[in-house]
Amino acid sequence: MSQMFDEEIVCKTEKxxxxxxxxxxxxxxxxxxxxxxxxxxxxxxxFVHGLARGLGIPDIIRSPSFNILNIYPSNVSLLHxxxxxxxxxxxxxxxxxxxxxxxxxxxxxxxxxxxxxNFLEKCNFKVVFSTGDDxxxxxxxxxxxxxxx
Numbered sequence: 001m002s003q004m005f006d007e008e009i010v011c012k013t014e015k016x017x018x019x020x021x022x023x024x025x026x027x028x029x030x031x032x033x034x035x036x037x038x039x040x041x042x043x044x045x046x047f048v049h050g051l052a053r054g055l056g057i058p059d060i061i062r063s064p065s066f067n068i069l070n071i072y073p074s075n076v077s078l079l080h081x082x083x084x085x086x087x088x089x090x091x092x093x094x095x096x097x098x099x100x101x102x103x104x105x106x107x108x109x110x111x112x113x114x115x116x117x118n119f120l121e122k123c124n125f126k127v128v129f130s131t132g133d134d135x136x137x138x139x140x141x142x143x144x145x146x147x148x149x
Contacts, residue, residue, distance in 0.1 A: 018050030025054025030105035035113035038129030093117035
């Protein structure tokens with residue numbers, strides 16, 4: 001797992017991106033929160049698809065662009081937020097009533113985390129996505145806050 005942190009990993013295909021996420025999911029502690037940072041089309045939703053597979057969730061993963069939050073129940077539930085349409089205010093974040101959905105064990109994944117009030121300061125992992133000239137994806141996973149059990 002330590003080889004996965006703070007290194008830029010180049011993924012040439014969607015399958016590479018999903019496999020990285022599947023491996024990451026195997027080591028994720030329960031109740032982790034993950035910020036996915038990157039422009040449109042950099043592979044964030046593809047990464048969430050891999051996380052779901054790694055957590056044993058067979059559902060088709062769709063971006064929650066319009067409904068903002070998708071929940072995939074499982075032994076470890078996956079909560080997927082696309083905060084793009086939020087304004088970053090505390091009021092908008094409170095209106096999501098996340099505490100009502102964060103029933104352990106879970107993994108919370110947020111696309112556009114800078115638009116979810118105070119999330120970047122609290123998340124456990126930050127995954128940064130960028131694209132190369134050859135349409136490859138460069139992904140860097142950083143642990144930002146330790147989880148305590």
